[in-house]
Amino acid sequence: MATKLNTFVMILTAMGLFGITPFAPLASAAEPFGDAFLKNHCYDCHGDGVKKGGLSIEKLGRDLSDAETMRLWVLIHDRVTAGQMPPKKQTRPKPAESRAFLKSLSSTLTQAHTKQREVVLRRLNRIEGAIAVTAYALYIIRLL
């Protein structure tokens, strides 16, 4: 769990380094996963019962607190960013279309990541709280 989380942090940090900013203001809230783009450019091979490369994007869940789901959406994001998907011989999406898709998706992924980080921090705070209480208890015991 911790290593998977570290991987996401690294991926998202890398995304940040490549200028895919966390709080992309133009992200379309209506289509956080860019469904129209996916339908137009991906479902021929990853939807409607087809799952090239073992991936059905149509069937892919949207609960990004699930590590595997998150991993696949990050992979989708990265394959499109790299221009590897759709495959080169297919009709290319218009650059503006790809940019808009990536903006929405990266914003969705980043928001999910931020939420998870907050959960982790809350957990850490609880652990730190417990340690502080224990330390205090030990201190009291020593005083007695």
Ligand code: HEC
């Ligand atoms: C013409 C068919 C075709 C289209 C269209 C297509 N793909 Fe693919 N995709 C493949 C094939 C074949 C593979 C497996 C080989 C590979 O990984 O390159 C694959 C693999 C992938 C993988 C890796 C899956 C994994 O678990 O390793 C991702 C992610 C992906 N595609 C995303 C997309 C996205 C997003 C689009 C649309 C923008 C898209 N693909 C459009 C054929 C296609």
